[in-house]
Amino acid sequence: MRRFVSVLLATVAGLVVLLSFKTTPAKAPRPVALSGTTPSASSTAPDSSTPVGSAATSSAPDSSVPASSPQPSSASPTSAAVTASSGPSSAKTSPTATKSAAKPTPKPTAKPTPKPTPKPSSTTKTVTGSVVTVSEGRRVFGVVQVRLTLTNGKITAATAIQFPQNDGHSLDLSNYSIPKLSREVLSAQSASIDAVSSATYTSEAYAQSVQAALDAAKA
């Protein structure tokens, strides 16, 4: 019995050692304004050439609720597809942030082909970002694709029309992080947002998709 206890203790010690090797010091929420070298960026969605990925820009008079295409299918956590609309947001479109972020543009195929339809009074435009794979090393959790609604050039809604749900845990993390990311985009009015803790990869991919959508809107 004593030997068994020592085996258990050795196992716990081994676990701690193993995990320590894989631990990076906890930082304050990392800004994920596209660095271009993030792991997710390196693996830009393989399916970004699919119809869904080739960002469609539609112009509708009042399309704050998009997403007729890939809709989250899970039963309870559908709340992940969050459409957050901005109140009187303080920040304006910050071209600097956009520009710095725009450098490592997603692959050409993922580049949205915008068809802006200007209207004199109030223009509401919906742009869809690229499909970005959320992965950690070789492990793929799913993809993120964000659709932005721009009213008079201001982001008024950010909806994740695809988000990681390859396994239950990813889905939980999406439920938790996507609404936050959406709110962050609305307040930042750009893709330079902070990563949500525990969901770094999703955050990075989210920012990248938002950036692609913004690029599409401007072009």
Added chain:
Amino acid sequence: MTSVLPDRGIRRSSSPSAPGFGMAPNALLLALSTGGALVLLLWWHDTPATLHTFGDWLTNAGRITGLLAGYVIIVLLLLMARVPSLERGLGADRLARWHAMGGRYAISLAVAHTLLIIWGYAVSAHESVIPQTGALLTQYPDVMMATVALGLLILVAGVSMRVARAHMRYETWYYLHFYTYLAVALSFSHEFSTGLDFSASQSARVLWSLLYISIAALLFWYRFVVPIRAAARHRMVVAGVFPEAPGIFSVHVTGHHLDDLRAEPGQFFRWRFLSSGSWWQSHPYSLSAPPTDRLLRITVKVLGDHSHALRTLHKGTRVFAEGPYGALTERRRTRRQVLLLAGGIGVTPLRALFETLSARPGDLTLIYRASSELDVVFRRELDAIAQWRGARVVYLVGPPGGDADPFIGRRLASIVPDLVAHDIYLCGPPRMMDAAHSALHRVGVRRRQIHTESFEF
């Protein structure tokens, strides 16, 4: 894992003590540890060095314990697969000890895995533990099945604890163990469907499946095919049942080609007697006489329902025998002088060894410990062998703690001169074995000089 079939077609080699390869315990331990390290490597390879929240830690600790639990359980099945090289190299007693230890370890890992995953997921999803448990059970593929598997494992572990075992029939305990197979089957699918290491990597899935399939094949082969083939070849039947003492009787078994079995004195078979009352269970009994090409003898004390049923066996009853198993043979021998230390019905394998161990007159001693004169069997045989071989046999009959108890103080050393120079073969009931171990330790006998076999279940 290499396994060597006892090549049944080939004539027995002239040396009676070289049948087949026995896996050295340390080599096996090394192989098993390497396997464990590979499992950890799988996790290491799949996990980037970016854990930084508490939830990450918990979840990854849960993943590691889960992987290890899956591995340890399959190792336990391997140990129980009756692979001849393992049975020979380790011996039934060590196998049983490893199995008990590994079983506890596997349960601990599985429980830790479950709790850590629930907790870790709850922490990183910022939920409390109870809704997270519900979500895991209902929304994650195959987790419900795995939970049932965990319950079965805990059930098996519970009935294996000493306290529970004392109140349980051997048969109940034995058959409850088969739920382990069900548990392994039920837990397998969630490893692939929710396990990140497997869902991400095809080759990991393939290797893991191969591991499970090959163990399943070994189990099937050695626990079903080999016994059935052996039964067809040897066609064993009961030749007679002979009383030895009150409540103790010998069963003589005859059959064809028994020398092909290459059984050695000191070994045992798992016996299944195809009579109406006992065909569905098999029990280990040692050979109580050196095997010949015509006859195998076992000697049984009435302890449970099964041994009671054996007494009424008829001549001609068909017998399935799995074996031979056990490593309490001449090959454990490292020294010239040998002490055989028997307790009660544990005398059976030592009786066979007493006749066959090579020894010059004076080198061989048998101490036969029994609590009452009624428990002493083979007295005439033993006396005859002692006289013929110039060996010594000492009967010590009396209750533990009495004048005849050799395990008090340094009594053993005074009974057997130069005890530390002996190989000691020890077989008896658990409590007697414990007493003997500590008495031997007191007089300076090293652990590796002591060779034991216990059938404690």
